[in-house]
Amino acid sequence: MATFLNLLIVGLATGAIYALIALGYTMVYGIIELINFAHGDIFTLGTFVTIAILSMLGVTAANPPSTMSWVLVSELALACIGSFLFCAVLGVLIERVAYRPLRNAPRLAPLISAIGVSLVLQDVGKLWFGNTNVSFVSLPIGSVQMGPVNVDVINIFVLVVAIILMAGLQLLVTRTRIGRAMRAVAQDRDAAALMGVNVNLIIGVTFFIGAGLAGAAAFIYSLKFPNTYFYLGFEQGLIAFTAAVLGGIGNLVGAMFGGLIIGLIYSLVTLIPATVLPHGGNAWNKAVIFAILILILVFRPSGLFGQNTPEKV
Amino acid sequence: MRRSPSRIFASLLGFTLIIGILTACGAGNPGGSTPGNGSNGGTQGTITIKIGTEFPTTAGDASTGMPAQNGATLAIKEANDSNFLPGYKFVQVAKDDVGASGTHDQTVGQKNVTDLIGDPQVVGTVGPINSSVALAEMPTTNRAPMVLISPSNTNDCLTKETPAFECGGAKSKVNQLRPTGKVTYFRTATIDQYQGAALAVYGHKTKGYKTAYVIDDTEAYGVGLAKNFTTYWTKIGGTVLGSASIKQTNSYENILTEIAGKHPDVIFFGGNDSTGGITIRQQMKSVSGLANTPFLAGDGSKTSALAKAVKPLGGGPVYTSIPGIDPSQSPASKTFFDAYTKQFGPDAIGAYSAGGYDDTKILLNAIKSVVTSKKADAPKDSNDDAGAAKFRQAVIDAVQNIQYDGVTGHHSFDKNGDTTNHFISLYTIGDLGSGDGWKFLEQVDTSSLQ
């Protein structure tokens, strides 16, 4: 039972990070119908920036801090903001260089261009930090006993931060002027332009926020997980994209729940014994995720939260 | 434009003609191409001998392949500098077996050795890193035949039919890998069987652990090592609580949480540092119940990266091993280490740097013995196919009979092409400031363990 509860918490915390990355996919897809393959690699660079900023401030993995202090907290906050801004600007830059020239091109051209950007970012990361696992700073945060389980404080923190960010995004999109403009562009780019919306600006803002969230996710990731490497984002990106599709691509709430569900499946699959699947469930976690995804899509072809929009004729 | 078209015409034709005459070499003479026309650029009287290296040196596998290739480069450079074989110049032909997907690729590996075989001046090849690539390359090099020496392949099944559960009887791969029936593939890494046994004995007998949980990284090396460890561990009385087979991922928290519920005495990991070693050991620290559990792994995890990542975290002890003797026990290693760092920088050293260096030296020594004993002549130029076949066969025979003392100890090869050096060295994390951060514990001669 304790194992099950532990796995549940681990799954939720992991899922929250997937959800944050998935938001970037779903926002970009919603507005220009592009699978932004480079998004995961923006996330990778975010983890590298976090490490770089912290080591500039003297907090390195080789000399981890022994106690939490306000100085450390402010340094972490700085790293978080730095990672957010870096990724956000990178996202806007990528959109400008690699996607905007292709906005009227055949549908798959930007996809290949995105793959190209992804390869470029991977190599940039590799040139920067080499192709080994780069350790994060391990923070002196303990765990608390909650009933039968011993919960890492980090897990709770990750969940809380993720929920705050997602709520903020939801407010931004539904309540503000710029959010309304984003929704308008997503629905019909030409009509929005005719209504006086600066389409290029709004697409830029979308990339800014989406990539920025990946940066924030990268920071949170650095608190919870032990290390990163240049290929990390590509793999995480695929799973996060799956989460976005599961929730209904283009739908923000869907991406959040999709992320959490994927995180939970990922974690709970461990409980499948080796008698059911050879080598135990953990070896099959990706297969199980995709199998469940296919099953869900068979019954709800637009994802869990996606509206089944009638085709425009 | 009122220029006369005929003038343009004439000038164009004239131009073509001039190009033609300038570039056409004397192909019209029955003497044909002038001797030494090949682009080896060697000075008069120097014969060029090429040595192929075949490692994954780009993208995802660069950290394992590049140090090995560097080792080979160093050996060849030293041979040329010291005039190792007067009248002969050694040239490295470096091939990279990384494929389209960014990791080592059998198809590319096979194509590489075919390329190398196609060049008569290539006498032998050092490589590959991965056992799976070796599977694709061995038949090709065996038919040629050309010698292939690997510094790192530890998969037992490449050279013999044991262990029976993997490649005994009908599962035997030896006949397919050795179509001519002769041994042309050699390796200086002690096979998994010995390393798994040494680790099991160390854990069970020396440290007194009773129960183990075994994880592997689904790659040929890791799976093989884990299987051999499990076999020997149970044979000497230990208990395996469970096993997991997980492809490299960013988080092992789930499986570790489950393992924590089983309270093993030790966790064994079969795999490389980058395919799970570092992450598993780091995450053990944050999973309650495993924070102080010992961690046991093979040579793939004995890297400075792992030591650096794990040391600041504290937690349970980490034990690893490498096949072969510890460089500190070998006088040659200091010289090698200094020369290597001077050439490629202190960070460039890797698990197989010394292996790549030694294998290349073995090949060089074999070539030298062939040339000095006049058993065969080195191929004259890049068209001498017949000479190449004869010379390569002589080199294979010389490698089979070699007695070599190098950085990784004394090597000679048994009838399967495996090294007779069965020493396994055991390590734990030591002082990060010195060397690669590992402290030598003891050295086991595993020949007696079987």
Next chain:
Amino acid sequence: MAVSESPRKLLPNTETRKLLLKWLVAVLVPVCVFTYVWVGEQMVNGVWLSLLYPDVTSLDHDPWSLIIQSLFLLLVYGSAIALSGYLVAADSGRRNMLEVWFDVAFATVVPLVLLAVTSNLLISIGLAVVVWGIYLFVRTRIRRARHYTPPAPLASLHVIDDKERGALLRLAQQAGLWFGIIFAVITLVADIIFFATDQLAPLLLIWVAVRTVLLPVAGYFLGRLGGRMALRYTVAPDAGIEVAQSEGAQRGRMGWRGNARKVSREEQLQSLSASRASEEARDVVPNDKPLQSRGATRIYLMLLMTFVVLYPILDPILFGSGTKGRITSYGDLGFYVILALGLNIVVGFAGLLDLGYVAFFVIGTYAWSMVGSPQFYVLTGMIARPEIFSWFFWPMLIIAALLTALWGVLLGAPTLRLRGDYLAIVTLGFGEIIPIVFTQMDKYTNGTDGIAGVYPPATPCIGSFCLNWSNSPTPYYYLILILIGVCIFANVRLRDSRMGRAWIAIREDEIAAASSGINLVNTKLFAFAAGAFFAGIAGVYHAAKLGTVAPGDFNSTDSIIYLAMVVIGGLGSIPGVLVGAVVVYAINLLILNQLDTYASDPSNFLHFLPQLIHNFTFSNVRNLLFGIILIVIMIFRPEGLIPSARRRRELHHTTNEDEEAEPSALDQPPGTPEFEAEMKVE
């Protein structure tokens, strides 16, 4: 049309002189470059030398090689002469001479010079593609800056009567003859210089003399042949033409509506839409772009085919040692081509985005690995003897392909309701699941270690001549060549079939297609099945050629590479996909991963980089370079290198200035017959 009444003489008159000059230079320059810069002269002399000096051992006396070489040379020079005749006869004479020369120079001279310099086929083709791309880009820019307007399409297709036919034929004859004379003079002068500088064996002078006489004669006849080829594509005055001429174009269009009377070709063309007509106009004579007309394309294709078929024998002569390695890598390139062709059916024709195509390839690979290897014993308890089981390769080629097709249907069935990117993610998932299954079901698949010792195919021996499948890459080269041929044929037939048109319909608009009575379920499932079928063939071939298979070698990055091949080549375009596969394979697997080898060679121009930057290796930036290449190709050519005709028409207004402006429906005022006719056909 510069053709006028030409007297029966061999000297060109003032009017035809310009035409002759234009095409003689355009053909002669590449031929001279081939002869003197690359290998032409070496090969010719090599063949003659080994005939004239049978006892000099350093010469190649292999009769097969000599026959093949002479055959190849005859074809090259013969078709060059015929081409000159063809071009002169087919040209409408409306295009500027310099313009044509520049095009020809960049399309042929540059690759030939690169071949001579690099002595590496794929690298020079890759570089030539780059140069060609830059040239097109610059040309477009210059034209735009100069407000260049391409000549309007030929107002009505010119009908050629018997008199004109005779004149054209004579003109072609003249072109061939003059080609022969000029080329003979050039070679004669060159050989005299060689002889004077003691680079020519004396006995070869016989050949020089023979050649000098032979060339003009051959030119005379081959030029006539080229002219005849051109005349095959003329619009001839036949039974229907009088009607069309007397009653005008208006009446002709009526005929298209289904009048039972015989209609002329011209009428048919006119009744097609204008854009369609200009495509059709490619194969009629006179032609604005004779270099791209169908007759010329046939000659190129014939040359290309001969080259490809004879390649393994020509290779050592053209590129020196290392033939085996090169043939091996072309054999590998072959299965990428088949994979790209298969994926093109799913993505290019049917518009279903498939990001997990590698799964079918894995299934195909394992299908043969499990039957044709010792693993068969593990599965069934029967020992698979290689001398028997090698024969099963051939039936397995089909069985495995059908098996993967079945899997294609199985994957397709649950995804039928999904659209666009939902489908993409499901296929991506499938691509992830399959390698996991093959890794973890180690009881049957031998897990991570994979299956080693997969048998090569077996073929019967003819007398004492046996194909050496296990030790030579050449049989595989021919096998994959045949397989590619079959796959291209199947692709073309599928595309033009009822099913193929249904695919394109659902790609363009699923709802419109469904409401026109297309069965979406069957059409989509068949697309998946057909795509998977080809992956199965490629898989079986791959397993047999490599001899071992391991699940770790397949992952989602592979699927993405296949997709990049299809998109870069041109979605839905079969020649485009072929080129795309070659380009991506060459860039990623032959050029980028060899850069370090080149850079370490002091004589190479890349050598300065490692000198300049400490610890610089190309291996660290390989993906960076590949990524940049992908982005650049997509930005400058989003429709792919060779887009399909349909795609080109779609994108015409935005990107493709290279094409001549074609009148479209929108250029016609509504209500006019032209407008009506066009709207109906499209």
